[in-house]
Amino acid sequence: MKQSTKEVFPLLHLIQLEYKRAQLKTLVFSSMLAILILIFWCVINKSGNPVGYLNYRDAFAEIHFYVSATFSIITAILITKVVLEEYRNKTISILFAYPHPRRRILLAKLIFISMFAFVTTVIASVGIGSALVIQNDYIHAIPEEWTSSMLLEEVLRMLLFATATVGISLVSYYIGMLQKSVPATILTPFIINLIGSGFYYNGSLWSVILISIGWVLVGLILASISLKNIEKADVQ
């Protein structure tokens, strides 16, 4: 990034610094591993269904569920790395002594986390979905034709679920920050997905739209609550 850009878009610069510092290598490796495992489970093993998938809708419902559940937890691990560890190692006191509003520093972290959640969810869904469609092209396990309207609907659902994953990640950020607790951060998306699993299977497109927007709103509200009063708070 050029010097002038750094000054005009300080937030972008800070997001870039978060990326540099996060050293995503391990997390990217685990994400790729997770995608391979999910391809095995959802595509080859048909999510454990003894009779296999009856149609593409059922198959993609499984994929969306497993991808969202997996990557909201991987994002939670990123949250512990990027936010909680800074508090635990007290490096946050270095960041807060810099000539940037604290809100901007934390916002950069939240945007970075949200981007990670969204992008990994999309990449995983595309990867696993493609594997399913390609496999079916050869062995025709699903007694149904893959149509472009299906493609459109599943892409739409994928984007909505990725958005919901961002919202859920923000919620787990908020819950984890209450006590600066790693288990709370990682358990939150796990529990949310466990309770809300029906939503991946039975939801109409409209209900998915509403619920995704709902999660993002809840996440944004909680995130803004956590940023409130941060400027004047004492850092120990």
Add this chain to the structure above:
Amino acid sequence: MSNIIQMTKVNKISNGKEIISNLDMHVKQGEIYGFLGPNGAGKTTTMRMITNLIQPTSGTIELFGQLLTPTSYESLKRMGSVMEYPIFYENLTAYENVIMHCEYMGFYDTKAIQEALEWTGLADTKGKLVKYFSLGMKQRLGIARAISTKPELLILDEPTNGLDPVGIQELRDFCQKLNREFGITLFISSHLLQEIDHLADTIGVIQNGKMIKEVSMSQVRSQVRDYIEVVVTDSKKASFILETKMKITNFKVMDGSTIRIYQSGVSPIDLSKELIDNGIGLASIIKKELSLEEFFLETIHKGGVPSVTSHPIGI
């Protein structure tokens, strides 16, 4: 000379406890200021207030002549700080840590970064992660990081922690160099006087959150008095003789056998003769200088030595 840090009637109450009370402080531009006080006196809290990590409950802090508020980002750009037990990103190298710091500070000068690492003897640690550094190396890296942005004011909280005597001496020389060659104002805290008395131009003594004394060292050195210490068999009897026969009034009985005579113009020869003539056994008689340590101890315990006026510097 103008003040680079000025704290006026600063109070800090945390969890209902008063940590800093009514603190006034004046750090002049270009000087080395020693901030002295026992552990738990409020030194770190004060320094965290200066670096904007903690907000005072009341009172004002001025940095570079400007009021410090939670949004004084320009002031923060002009200073560097090393807090007690310096903290780093342990999974990054020394160079990466300093680069990261400069990026956040908005200061881009790779030459200055390289210089800072060379100065602190860390230039050849490339590739070594900070988590494998010794405490002494971390202390030096803390300083390298703080000076990499060429600050006008450098804040060091207990910088000698974890350093060996050689390291302490190096640090002292280094601080002097920063101050003299680059004109950086240094604000150094310590709980040990001997660590900063040769370094500091001004010393502020803090205890229980209160600034007990702010005094310039040149003034202190000129005020530190000679005295004669005599060790006798009976200090009670000896003090009677000093008062009645030798007309000495300014002395102090330290214990059952030791007396210190502060009065000037007393000849040790006359003194020993007089004491022996009056049947008092004399074990030793030495001419001594009141050490700075004692001077400050006296200041802390008695709230001031009369011969040194408080706030002698131009306020």
